Amino acid sequence: MRFFGKTKIDFIGKRRIAFAISVIVIIAGIVSLGINKGPKYSIDFTGGVSLELDLTPVAEGAQEIEAQEIRDALTKAGIEEAEIQEIKGSEGKKFVLIKTKVVGGEKDKTSIKVINVIKKEFPGNVDDETLIRLQEEVGPKIGEELKGKAILAIFWALLGIILYIWWRFELTFGLAAVAALFHDILITVGIFSILGKEISLSIVAALLTIVGYSLNDTIVVFDRIREDLKIFRKEPYGEVINHSINETLSRTIITSLTTFVVVLSLYLFGGSVIHDFAFALLVGVVVGTYSSIFVASPLMVEHYNRKEKRIGTRKKKK
């Protein structure tokens, strides 16, 4: 079976359109980030309110409550992304630890809101006297030092990538690959901001996965460009690159397709908790594939053309 025979699509000729699309999407994301004052961070980064409640069944016929039921009840009441953990107390008591972000800047009101939801939804498990076991404010999981460390790690990783590609290819390839990575991350974070989704630790993991995926995708195209540049020495630069993109197109599409299908299955069947994670990956696979065809390689052509022009004008002056 075969989806593609030999293709001859003029990707490089259409690069200005692709750049325009990328720039528009990125600007939309940045505007949204500007309006929302940066990304919307989850409780992992902001900290929040922690409540320990005694939800042992007290009324006749009351059942033990599952964590998911509490999560659903809170989501329904507008308290999203709550973190719920069960704690087994002594004598068959059942405690639940609920952590949520502070809603509307007031931690006491947030606690009261959570407690009211629980009282309303699970009256059979609430004994007013003993309900609240502990109520406190917790700090973020990711402290300042960790944030600094992570940013430093990403910086060194990018530098490592540029150096390796510089060694194996040319500096231009490395810079174009890293530019494509920034493109992918900016768009994904922007789309999250536009849709009002939170950036949590698992989303950071997803962003890193996107970096890995997009890089892999880009290098495969670059590898073919490197090979073709040696074979077709006389052809114009842009045409060689266009040829390479077409040659690898079949592989690019098939890999993206298999990856996309897997992630789609995560998104559709993976349950509410990893919904956003799978969504980030869906966006990432699409954008990562797009960027290796429409951003990374065309950027090389742009750079080459400018260099040509500069050298050309110099020649004229002489």
Add this chain to the structure above:
Amino acid sequence: MRNRKIRGLIILVVLLVTAYYFLPMVVPNLPSFWTTKRLKLGLDLQGGSQIQLEVDTSKLPENEKEDAIKTAYEIIRNRIDQFGVAEPLIQRVANQNRIIIQLPGLKDPTRAKNLIGQTAMLEFKLVASSEQMQQTYEAMDKFLQENFENYDYLEEFTDIEETEEVVDVLETDVDSTDTSYDNAMIFTDLTTSHDGYPLKIDYNYISILKKLLKDPQFIQHIPTGLQIALGKEDKNDPYAARDIYILHKRAEIGGSSLDHAFTKIGQGYTAKDKGPYILLEFKKTGAKKFKNITAQNIGERLSIMLDNIVFIAPSIESRIPNGQARITGNFTIEECQDLVIVLNAGSLPAPVSIVEERTVGPTLGSDSIKAGVLAAIIGLLIVILFMVIYYGLSGLFADIAVIVNVTFIIAVMTMLEGTLTMPGIAGMILTIGMAVDANVIIFERIRENMALGKTVRSAVDSGFSRALVTILDANITTLITALVLYQFGTGPIKGFAVTLSIGIVGSMFASIVLVKAIFDGVITNAAKDKLSI
């Protein structure tokens, strides 16, 4: 042919090791030696233990309290990260001096607890001269003789013949029995072991000494500039008598001079040179100080103390110019490693105590976990099916590679006793998608070659060798990212980097080595001029 045999052997070994570590996941009731290493599940999937710590800032000035808690938080995080508990949760209770830690299903939380609780104050102090020791003994004996009525826990030393301990003591130990009658040598008795060694304290009296060392009255009577300290316990024989040291109070070198500590294993034959020890390397300034001290005090003994416990007090034989010191002793490897972690993470600015400990459930409900696994299986099946439809028999080979890769990741994670979390599982699912990539690159090359009219044999061979460059470059770039993230990252970033690295190595092995071997086998055996690809 020779190369093929070696390749066959490598494949066999990798597959056997993979099977060995993977089987406990799917086959219940394996013999216990087989299941000692298990893949741990993260807090989100399995829950774990929650420890609540309190940083005791009561002795610090008001303006240093907040910083002390922050520093304590970072140091404890470092220690837990280095201890190798992947994906812990560490949170500060806002505006309070408490820190909450959740550790995913630890087999041995005691070890982690010890690690967290140590202040880790490293000090080098000179051991007192024998005259000074004599003075100290006299002073302490005198003080206790005059004040023994204030210390009811010393009762058994005040009239030594009544206690059973002494009945056991050999008659030759005349010195202590004779003089104890008038309570003149309570301290000497306390710090002499039952078999008569001075400066040693029997296990059952250690708590008494600890009480004395906390008593302000008692401490005040120690001659100026000196202190009494307890030696390290022997982990192999915790009930053995412990050493007692009389030291100069002033620390010659402190922990801030330390650059790095390492665990080393001695290869010598004497007890001193054998077994694990800790190598300390000083910073430049520390090394200089150390050189001067060792030069000025040849013949003296220098003790190395951690949290007020003397670990070792060797005599200085010569000037040590290279800024290295060794802590030897009856260490177990684990003990050594934990101490190194604690030393490298730095010392806590204030003592920390565990105020509460309990078991917590997973953050994800069992429904979410089931959904995640279901999604993974559906995704895997679709990819497997697609590859067979699109590439025919070759697609089936790629599927074998994918399945080997998935089991390989799980097996290596088990071998490293890693922790699997939901993002980890999702990352693995993504590797399934990406793992076919290497095969797609190879197959597309082979198709191109066949379109050029090459024979099956040469199309396959040149397809593999040309694709190899591509696959290596693409994977090495990603591997660089993973390794850097592992080196600098903490917590979730580290966990992600581990899964990614294993996945890359596994997929390269599966597609380049395994699939090539299968191709070679099929082509040679069938001598085909057609290939289903």
